[in-house]
Amino acid sequence: MVEALTTTIQVASLILAGWCLISTFRDQPMVVPHLVAAGVLWLLVIAQAVVSGVLMARGEGPAELAVFISYLVTIVLIPPACAVWGFIERSRWGPAAIAFACVVLPVMMVRLEQIWDPVRV
Structure with missing residues (x-):
């Protein structure tokens, strides 16, 4: 895993969460910029x-491969699933x-890092 990319994902995710919570508290529905930001995330x-997959193909990777892959697949599916859910919900809860x-x-990115390199984390 690339630590800089992990940190970027975490920071971007928290910024988007803050923006979306502000929209929720202002009673605003989801708009296209929310979807674009979720798409970038x-x-x-x-x-x-992809980077993790390439590193695993080279022989690097975690000892608990099945757990790591399940977390990775879940992380890839969460943003589009919640974006669709938010798009369907046309109230402030989108x-x-x-x-x-x-x-x-x-939180899941931290867990991925722990699984990838349990000694360092």
Whole structure:
């Protein structure tokens, strides 16, 4: 895993969560910029998944491969699932669905790092 990419995902995710929570508290529905930001976050997560896959193909990687892959697949699926959920929910709770995903992602990224290199973390 690339630590700089992991940190970027975590920071971007928390910024998007804050923005979406502000929209929720202001009673605003989800708008296109929310979707675009969620899409950018999703691309970052996909990039991390591709990099991790390449490193695993080279022989590097975690001892608990099945657990790592299950976390990785879940992380890749969370942003689009919550974006669709937020898009369908046309009330103030649409941005809250994206904020939920953006709060979960940093926690799961920390867990991925722990699985990848348990000695260092």
